[in-house]
Amino acid sequence: MRRSVRSSVETRLNRVRRRSRRILVEIGKTVLLIACVMVIASLLIFGYNFIIVSPYFQMKETLVRGTERLQSDVVIELTGLKPSQNILMTNLGAVARKVKTNPWVKEVSVRRDFPDRLVIEVTERKPVALIERGDGLYFIERDGTAFEKIGSGEKTDLPVLTGFYRKGTENREMLIKSLELLDFMASYSEIPEIRNISEIHGDDLFGLSLFAEGLCLKLGFGDYDAKLRRMKPVLADLARRNLSGYFIIDLNNPGKVTVQLRDFRVPVKVSGGVRA
Numbered sequence: 001m002r003r004s005v006r007s008s009v010e011t012r013l014n015r016v017r018r019r020s021r022r023i024l025v026e027i028g029k030t031v032l033l034i035a036c037v038m039v040i041a042s043l044l045i046f047g048y049n050f051i052i053v054s055p056y057f058q059m060k061e062t063l064v065r066g067t068e069r070l071q072s073d074v075v076i077e078l079t080g081l082k083p084s085q086n087i088l089m090t091n092l093g094a095v096a097r098k099v100k101t102n103p104w105v106k107e108v109s110v111r112r113d114f115p116d117r118l119v120i121e122v123t124e125r126k127p128v129a130l131i132e133r134g135d136g137l138y139f140i141e142r143d144g145t146a147f148e149k150i151g152s153g154e155k156t157d158l159p160v161l162t163g164f165y166r167k168g169t170e171n172r173e174m175l176i177k178s179l180e181l182l183d184f185m186a187s188y189s190e191i192p193e194i195r196n197i198s199e200i201h202g203d204d205l206f207g208l209s210l211f212a213e214g215l216c217l218k219l220g221f222g223d224y225d226a227k228l229r230r231m232k233p234v235l236a237d238l239a240r241r242n243l244s245g246y247f248i249i250d251l252n253n254p255g256k257v258t259v260q261l262r263d264f265r266v267p268v269k270v271s272g273g274v275r276a
Contacts, residue, residue, distance in 0.1 A: 103148040227251040
């Protein structure tokens, strides 16, 4: 009886010892894991602080590419970057957003050129004309995007688009047609007299009129090549008769060409810029 009780007690003690060992092992593992995490965290913090203060990653140059109208120092000023700023701590997205606030910037990308240079790639807007709006003249792209008002006294040789913006509303369809006409005329070389286009005027009823040196061509809507071919003998006849002045030539009627001679052209009133 006594042996049985003693054996039972010893069995229980052995179980307790085994459980205690397992608990101690688990505690040891946990302590070791915590210690490893603390060491790694300390190393990361040390490395992070080292990188921040290291002169190796301090920005020594900001390179701007792709600009024609904009100057590099203007773009750099927009970024708000500080001298010797850490290149790894620079928010590239924020820099790009700041540069894009300039109306001449269409697209921008910013990248790091390790170890100490930031590269800003800029795609500028390409104006093809000026458009007259309610408060002045604006540069406009080929897709019809007007993006900046021309400065007072600023000179440009771009043609002016008039009649497309009335009472605060833009005739988008007519505007796109005028830009298509500009595209057509850019590659049209049959009539040298109309190479230098100064203005395209839009009218909802009569369509487009093109102004060049000494000429106003009423072209209406489309079929420009055929209409301009009818103009060649008219110009030849005017030259033969030695007539000079300002000519309004209506090419809309396929059956005949109407020519009016004016002593001068009444200028279209525009504001905001100077056409060279």
